[in-house]
Amino acid sequence: MATWSPTAFVRGLASLRAFANAEPELSASARADFPTTWTDEQFPWMNATLMAWTLHGREDAEGRTAADRQLLREGQRLSRAERGLLSALAASWCSVFEVEEVRLGQGLRLRDLVLDEVLEVKERSLTTQVTRYDLIASWVMPTEDHLELVGGIVSIPRPLREHVVVAARHAFATHQQPPADDVPGRRRQARRLAPFLFTRVLELLTTERPLLNFEDEPLRLCTARFRIRHPAKVEERLRRHDGFTREGKGLYNWEGPRAAVWGSLTVEGKVLVLTTYSAQRLEKGKALLEELLGAEAEHEEDTLGPEKSVRGEPARALPDDAPPQLADAFALTLAQRAREELARGIPAWGGRSASDLVRSTEGRAQVLEWLKDWESQVSHLSDAADLLWDDLYAELGLSRDERIPLTQVYTSKEAPSLEPIRAELTTTELPEDLSLEPLPRRRAFQDAAQRKPRRKPPAPELEPGALYAFKLGPIDVGVDGRTSIYVAVTSEGEALPPVFERRDAKGLEGLARDNAELKRYCESRLARAGAAHGFASRPMPDSVTRFRAALALQMHWASVEPGLMVMPEVTEALLDATAALIRAEPWEEWTNEEVFTVHLEGAVRGTRELSVMGSGGSEFGFALFDRAGSVERMSMSGLPGGNVDVLIPDSLGVTLEDAPDWVVKTVKDVTGLPFVPDVMRVQRNTPRLGNAEELVLAAAVAQALALARPEEREVDVELKVGDLQVRVRLEIPLPLLTGSYVGKLDLLSLATRRPKASHAPTRSLPTKKVSETLLEFAKPVLDDVEDSEDPQAELFTCLALALSAWNAVVQDTWEPEKGWVERARATLTRMPRDVREMMLHDFELLVERKRRHFADDPRLLDALDIVQRPDDLGVRLAGVVTPGAWSEFVGV
Incomplete structure (x- = not known):
């Protein structure tokens, strides 16, 4: 292992820097080896690389770096850690490396593309940023038993691979070569290329390259x-x-x-x-x-x-906040395109196919590098295409672990020059930025809700006469920087006064003071600092875990509204209810325009109106309005603009956030979901945080909303926390615009397991496809679809409403439970006026049309999807004969 701590490393590097600054002429010579200027914000790695060259790269007339010289002059009075660090830096070198393997949180296997060495590097942060076959230029230093990265790290786009690697290998070959077995000598030789290597990368990334279309015309x-x-x-x-x-x-x-x-x-x-x-x-x-x-x-x-022109090499990329489904689809599309190009033949290979090329040694290297170029770009988007890549390698008789000699890969006698970039635009206008429009950021708790909750083994409670210490933070406290809060809870459930400190040792020292008679425990991350003060590490008891989350929320809320005090049991009830709400995902079923009616009894009484937030993908939770019609008034008022203020109706809002991190972690340890609930009360257009009664109300409503099912008419929940008791009865609207069947039948099961006929049917089933039937049925409401801003979205909305009207009539006609048309009508009646009037008109027209012209069709419709075809839009959906009509139409 390394013989220095992170603190010792920083201290040692600062000492070396001061030593180098005392030699101004040598520092000036090192600076002169690099370009005169660069943009610090765009290329921060150049600053780090220049510092590395100054401190442990550039050699004096005797072949010694600044690290060598400091070790020679001051080594006897330096600590063992400082001597070890200087020795490692003095043995460092820089090169271009290809990532062969990523071990998340542990390290990387790199191949030096100049020296042709394979290196095992210990590294944590970079393992989350690179993927297999990425290229980086960086510095590496050997420690006692492993290698570490140091200095600037720059990612090199793989399309620029030959431009960098061939140039570096040629520059290395122009100097006198040390013997192959002289590894330190070869590394020193590579180190001398640092100014050339990093300047070359900078030039490639800053050179303007013209954009041409496929006919070589400037864009x-x-x-x-x-x-x-x-x-x-x-x-x-x-x-x-x-x-x-x-x-x-x-x-x-x-x-x-x-x-x-x-x-x-x-x-x-x-x-x-x-x-x-x-x-x-x-x-x-x-x-x-x-x-x-x-x-x-x-x-x-x-x-x-x-x-038009661009700098560097444009990458195939999506916004950081693109939904995983979009990233998966993009990755699969690119992988499939790579397969098609290989089968068709690459123009640069004279049109030869990959299966033909791999038969020769040189061709095998070309195909393997081509696959690496593609897979590196695709893997940054998603791992959804991994199986496709596995199949592609196998079909060609190649292996990802195959390591072809670099002399067969880089055969060019000189580095290629930068070519213009050829592309065809497929948008209707030439954008200033070729990236995609940013999509709503997917929240971490959304992904966590899709996974099965992990069951943590229960941790035993504290024995009498013990305390347990934990840490909240670090917390950003503005101008004073960052601090942490250290809290201890006794076995009797008493919380000791918190200690605010920046260092763990100081915080635990404060908790241990005046508690020498108690046996002391702490969480594992405090074990090292706590050992000196009598703390032993052990799993956090469940009661302490829940108390910690409640305390973290309390402090988070207090930072917004000082003086707000909430009992832990109230916070725990809110966390349980909102976690259930996240897992139920009501925003997947209802939009904010489909209004719930809420009847309250107990500590809070009255009838209120609820709107679900989250269908737009930006803000999640719900708003509980004091008076009926508030959702409509909000929609009519629009957004604030200019000097006009919007009057927000009196309401209680619950939003689900994923920050700050120090609160999110404590909540996740209790609920399994990374989120923070915020409860805001608005009265007379003035917002404030919710009080205890309002938090219990929010928890009860969240619990009811989590239990709401579209096929049910209502849900009833009662919640009691301490002296506060709230009963919630929720009237559930029908989700009309999802394009899905809503009811109590399992249509998938019905479609695959319909019973055999026992007698001859008395009526004939319709023979027309359900997609054609739905389009014909909805024709009166589709007149303006083509002229809308987004025809695909407008077509889905119109057909989703038509599907809901159709199913409601089918259910009322043949199924035992009636009232589906009336429920749908009631849902539309509660919608805001700007959409209510039009949709209610269309719904009534569709219901009448179903009863008059399509009355003999007993199929229930489900899974509506609008697909983009080359020349128009297509419709897909499923249809299943409702069981209530089996006797007449199926003979069951």
Whole structure:
């Protein structure tokens, strides 16, 4: 193991830096080896690399680094740890490394692509940031029994692999080579390349590279403006032409070969604008429009934007907060595309397929490196495609663990130059930023709720005459930095006065003072600091775990509203109820517009209105409004803007957050879910934190909402905490816009296990597909779908409402439990006015249409999905004959 602690490392590095600063001429020479300037924010690793070169990279005339010189001059008066650190730094070297294996939280297996060594490196933080086959340039130092990374670390995009590695290997080869068995000598030789290596990487990442389309034309935003005589005639001709696809009202895509978007057309009033991504295509588009429109369009002017370029190598990436499902889908798509390209043949390989190339030694190396390039990019998105990669390697007779000699991989005589980047844009406009729009951040508690709760073994309670110490924090306290709170609980349940300190040893010393007669225990992370004060580590008792979470929440709330005091049993009830709410995920069933009616008895009485938050993916929880109609008033008031304030109705809001971390951890230890509940009371447009009575009310309502099921009409819950008792009766609305069946039947089971007929049916089953039937049934409400801003989303909403109306009529007609149409109508009646009137009108029309024109169809519909096809939108759903109609239609 290393002979120095992290503190000793920082202290030793500071001492070495002071030693180097005392040699200004040598420091100036080291600085002169690097570029004159760079952007600190964009390239912070250059600063760290320059410091590494100054302290333990650049050699003097005698071949010694600053670390060597300090060890030689001051070694006798240095501690063992400081001498060990200086020796390790003096033996360090830099290179380009390929990640061969990642052991999360433990270390990396790296391959030195200059020296062709395989290294086992102990490292923690980097294991969460890199994946197999990533490339990094960094410094490595040997300690007594392992290697560690030190200095600046820079990630190198794999498409720039040859540009960096070939240049570094050639630079290494130009110097006199130490013998192959002289490992320290070869490493010193590689270390001397540091200025060249990191300058080369900086140049590659800062060089402007032109963007070209697949016809080698520069990408630039170009427009042509036309004055048109009769907009309706123009749009009619555009719709008829095969090269233009209507995307919305007055908007058309101009498609070229290979599904590339060559441009777009917009028609607004009597103005037509053609937008393209190259000057050549603009001319082609103008000629096409002149031929198609003739005298209907008169050209007015052209606008040519600057040619586009990018720096470095653009990566295939998604936003950090992209949903896991999107990342999985993107990874699978890229892996499948790699498979197709290998089968089709790579142009750079003369069109030869991968299966043909792997037969030769050189071709095998090419295919393996090509696979690494792709897999490295895909693995940063998701591991969903791992099985596809496994199959692909196996099909080609390759192995991920295969290590081909670098002389067969890097055969170029000189480093390649940077080529322009070729791409076809598939959007209707050239964006300033080529990244995707940020999506709502998925919360950690959402993912945790999908996993089966872990059962922790119960920890025994404290024996009499003992105390247990734990730590809350570290907590950011603003200008004073960060501090922690140290708390001890006795076996009788008494909490000792907390101690506020920055260091564990000081905090535990304060708790041990005046408690010498008590046996002392602590959590494992305090064991080292607590040993000197008589603390022994042991698992935290369950009662202490729950008390700690309640105390953490209490302190978190008090930081917002000083003086707020809440009993631990109230906090525990709230945590249990909100954890159940997260696992139930009511926001997956109901939108914030489908209003619950809440009847309260006990400590709080009256009838209130509840709206679920979370269907939009940004804020999760619920709002309990004091008066009926509040949801409608909120929707009508809109968002605040300018100098206009929005009046927030009197309400109790419960939101589920995932910060601060020190509170989240304590809550997770109790509930298994990483979250923090916040309860906010709004009265007279003034918000404050909820008091004890309101927290119990919030817990009772959360408990009821967690038990709510769409197929049930209501749920009844009673909660008693201390002297406070609250009863909640929740009237449950029907979720009408999910595109799913709502009822008490298991449609999947019915579809696969329908009983055999016992007699001849008296009526015939419909033969038309359920998708065609639903589209025909919903036709009267689909008129404006194409002209909406998002036709796919609008089509889903309209068909989801139609599906709900259809199912409600089927259930009322054939199933024993009635009243589904009335429940749906009641749900719509409680919606805000801006959506209620239109949806209620459409619902009544659909119900009447089902009863008049589709009355003989007994199928229940489920699993609605809208799919994007090359030329239009498609509909998928399932249909199952309801059991109540089996006797007539199936003969059961």
